[in-house]
Amino acid sequence: MALLCQPSVDLDPAVIAFARAASPVPPPPAEPTNALADNPTAATLGHMLFFDPALSGRRDTSCATCHDPALAFTDGRAVAEAAGSGSFNTPTVLGAAHHRWLFWDGRADSLWSQALGPIENPIEMDGSRLDAVRHVAETPPLRSLYESIAGPMPDISDTVRFPSGARPGTSSWEAMHPADRQTIDTAFATLGKAIAAYERLLQPGESDFDRWVAAVNAGTRDDDILGEPAVRGLALFAGAAGCRQCHFGPTLSDLEFHDLSLPPADDATPHPGRGAGYPLLRASAFRADGPHSDAPESRKARRTAAIRIGTEHWGAFKTPSLRNVAATPPYMHAGNFETLTDVLTFYNTLEQQVRRHHHAEDVLRPLDFSPAQLADLEAFLSALTGDPPSTLLRSPPPETGIQNPETHE
C-alpha cells in the first residue's frame, strides 16, 4: 500500500520548507485601525453595500460589478470599465485582507480606506461620500445595521447643509462647513470599515496545493493530489525559476513592490506605480495614522509613516497574490498578458522588457526553460485555485432584493 503513495518526484528540503510556509492560508492579520474588522454585524452591512449599485452615481455599478463572484471576484477584462475606462486590471478581492498595501500602486494602507476609493472614482462608481452616507441613512435595513455598530446616524436631511453629490474636489463639498464635512467623513469611513469586515471573510479557499501540503505535514505525501507536473512546477518555482524571491508565504506575494519593466499595454501610458501611489497615500485623510483610524498610534499606523520611497520604486507595482491566479486572467497591472502561458513566456525570455530608467531594481534573469518546464510551472500555478467561498458570501444578501450577477443573464 505504502509503495503506491511513494513520491515519484525528488524534492529538495528547501522546496518542502517553501511549500509548508505557504500553506495553509491563516486568518487575515489583526487590523487595529478598524475596530469593526471582525464585527459580524459590520460584515453583514458591508456585504449588503458590496452588492449595492445605489452607491454609484448612476445607481448601476456595485463593487460586485467589477469584482464578480462568478469570476473569482474579478471582471475578466484587461482593464476595468464602468463609469469610465480605467488603466488598471481588476485584482481579486479574495485574500485582499492579507495585503499590507492596497491597489497596484499601494495608495491605500488598509482595506477600509481602499473601499472608499472606487465609490468616488469618476471612472469606477462615480458616486459621492455624501450620497453614499445619505443612501444608508434613508434605507431602513442599512440604517439599522449602521446604528447598531456605530451609534445614531447623524441628521443629514438638510440638503442645503448637506448637498447631494458633494465629494472632495466639488464646489458643493468645499462650501460645506468643516464640521459637517467631518460628520460625513466619519460616517463614510464607517461604511468602508463595514465593507472591509465583509471582505475579511473572503478568504482564498483550500486548493490542491493546500491539500498536498496537508498530506506532507501529516507524513503521507501523495503526489496524485497535485499531479506530477505541478510537483515539478513547485520545485522550479521555489528553485531554479527564482519566483520565490518575490512570491512566497501564504499569499505567494511579498506584499511589496517591484518593477518588472513590463511592455506598455495597449492604450496605457506607463504609470509611475508606487512612485505615484505613495504621495496619494500621504495625502489621504483615511490613512492608518490619520484622524479616522481607530488606532492612529499603533505599530501598523507607524509603518505608514515609515515608508521609504527610492528611485527603484518608480514604475514598481505590488506583487499580486498568486492564489486563484488561473481563475483571474488577464494578468499584470495593466492586463498586459491574456494567459498564464503569456506570463511565463515573458519571464522565460524577458525579451519584452522595456527599461524606462536605469535605477530599476535588478532581480529577473531570463529562465531559458524548455516548453515542458514552462508547462510544469503553469500546472503548479493552476493548482493554487481554491474552493470558492460559501454561496451565502458569494451572493447578495437576500434582504437587498438584488439579483445575483451569477444567475441573471
Next chain:
Amino acid sequence: MIRLLLCTTLLAIGGCGSQGLRTTDGQYGITWTPQPPQVVPTNEYFDIVVQVEPAHGSLRGHDMVFDATMPAHRHGMNVIVTPEQTGPDAWIVRDVLLHMPGEWVFDFDVIDDRGVLHRAREAVVLK
C-alpha cells in the same frame, strides 16, 4: 535551549545577530540581536537591539545609524528606520523590514563625538 542550538547553527550566516563584529577601524565593537523572534525573519517587521562597545581609548559612540541593502538587486529597504537610543551605548532599531530572501548587507555606522563615522558591515543571508 533549542533556540540556542538553532542560533549557533545560524550564526554562520548572521541570521541570529552577532557578537564579534567591529567597525573597520577596530574602534568599536558592535553586538546586535534581532527580536522577536531572535532569528532575522524574511518579510516580517522586527526590531534590532544594538550595543556599541568603544575599544579602550576610543571616543564614546555618539550616534548610531543602521541601514540594510541588497547590493545584487540594487535596492535597499522599503522602510525608513530611525534608531532610538536606550542607554549610553545602546540603541533599538524598530520595525526593520527585509522584504526579500537573499543576501542583505547590514551597515552599523557609529558617529563619534567629533562627527567621524566608523562603519561595521555584515552580510546576512535570508532564506
